[in-house]
Amino acid sequence: MTVELRGLKDKVAFVTGAGRGQGANHARQLAKAGCDVAVLDICEPMPPLYATATAEDLELTAKQVRAEGRRSLALQCDVRDEDAVAAAAERALEEFGHIDILINNAGMAALDTIHEIRSDVLHAVIDTNVKGPMFCAKYLVGDMIGRRSGTIINISSAVIGSGHAMLSHYVASKHAVVGLTKSWATELSEFDINVNAIAPATIRPGEGQGGSGMVLGLSEAMEMDPDEAFEVFSEQGNLPGDKWRAEMQDITDAVLFLASDNARMITGHVLHVDCGQATR
Secondary structure, eight states: OOOOOOSOTTOEEEESSOSSHHHHHHHHHHHHTTOEEEEEEOOSOOTTSOOOOOHHHHHHHHHHHHHTTOOEEEEEOOTTOHHHHHHHHHHHHHHHSOOSEEEEOOOOOOOOOGGGOOHHHHHHHHIIIIIHHHHHHHHHHHHHHHHTOEEEEEEOOGGGGSOOTTOHHHHHHHHHHHHHHHHHHHHHGGGTEEEEEEEEOOBOBOSTTSBOHHHHHHHHHHTSOHHHHHHHHHHHHSOSSTTOOBOHHHHHHHHHHHHSGGGTTOOSOEEEESTTGGGO
8 A cells, every 4th residue: 555645736835935945846846746836036135145046046946847737936025025925925826816835945044153143144044034934924824714724834944953053043043933833833723724844954955956055055154065064064963874964855755745634633743854853
């Protein structure tokens, strides 16, 4: 007997940070599972943070979704901007009629010591990682409530399980994502809406749309090759051994599960896809 993901065919997903990396892969694999997908990304620089996806990257993701025979809508949107999120949500609802699955994937990180933390970086990280999911939920959850159906998946991080030097703003933001998840799961339970989070380990970097853009970006600040930076982060958190290195698809597999009816009795949960980091 084989186990299949149930209930994804003809659902509509709304995925932030979908121009590259995890978000792009989530969108492609949701399409393979039978979903239509609205894909969002900022598509403009966020100085002084590392490079984000381009408009061309985002349109490529949309084309990849369409190549699976599904509908897609590419929306350039800065999730820090409430008005922009409201407009993107309205456009997606006009295009698809409803949203079944919200995946709050967009996120940024930076390296700063406590006493030299850059104020603009602090605001960029907190606004992207915390306010972004809140704005997206604000403008999409009403549709879910009205239909008494929906799934929200927030992307936290394995860093919630341990302390990390020079990442205090990022770590704080990812703890906040867990708080949002548990609060929303409680508040939305009466409307039959599932809310869960995923806490990924550091993901292997790659070229173009592949792998972790975050590792690529932080490796420059660390003055390291991206693969070397990936090993540094992985060794700090993961259990020892060559097996415990996370790939992009490992996170997408968790997204697909939580988005499906296979997880219909799971809510308020944080799924650690963290190479054992939470054991430390």
